[in-house]
């Protein structure tokens with residue numbers, strides 16, 4: 217894996233659109249190149265992963281996707297601890 221896919225803004229007739237590295241159009245058409253470039257930057261950001269607050273310590277970190285809501289330190293810690301240490305309600309609701 218080589219990280220961020222490439223995108224480029226191309227002129228299409230009177231409009232501009234964002235194309236990915238495979239030459240596929242990945243945006244709508246824009247009348248100004250600036251707007252298409254803004255869209256491109258958004259796509260690059262999304263491809264690189266979102267920055268989200270960690271569900272445990274609230275530190276902002278780069279998430280790999282919707283499934284990834286814990287920062288690395290917390291994830292490591294959560295593997296060392298039983299689930300009820302992180303989510304106290306676990307201990308009450310479930311098994312005897």
Ligand SMILES: [Zn+2]
Pocket residue numbers: 270271272273274275286287288289290291
């Ligand atoms: Zn955390």
